[in-house]
Amino acid sequence: MPEKQTVQKAQADRRSGKSPSTQAGQFVREEIHHVREGKHGARNTKQAIAIGLSKARKAGVKVGKNPHKKSASSTSSKKKAGSKSVSKTRSLATQKALRREPHAAASSRALSRQAHESAKKRGQAAMKRSAQKALKTKGKTGLKKAARKAARTREQHVTH
DSSP, X not given: OOOHHHHHHHHHHHHTTOOHHXXXXXXXXXXXXXXXXXXXXXXXXXXXXXXHHXXXXXXXXXXXXXXXXXXXXXXXXSOOSSOOOOOHHHHHHHHHHHHHSOSGGGSHHHXXXXXXXXXXXXXXXXXXXXXXXXXXXXXXXXXXXXXHHHHHHHHHHOOO
């Protein structure tokens, strides 16, 4: 069950017209905090993110469907009307298994590595699109800041 504050933040994001992935980000953030504070662990960073996204879906955020779950059409023999109650035994087993997992999945280094790998998979076109979107949304002062930051980064990477 997500915390009340997380749900409120996600609703505020929705009201202000932010994308579903931004809204879901609140739930992922909460999950990362849970792993860091030792509430439970995660096998890897992807698992922690997946748990957060799952919570977001249950809370009504319109994030894309889970690619690992079978579609309703493949399980059409089950009744579609009315949701089944969650099995207490299964829930407890899941929690117990997560508690045994390590907590390094939520370290800043692990998150950084995950973000970097994910960005590499998206490719050049996606990077260009995001840069163009940033150009539209930042405004003049934001652009100046970004330009200064880029200049500093280039300075650091110049080989002497």
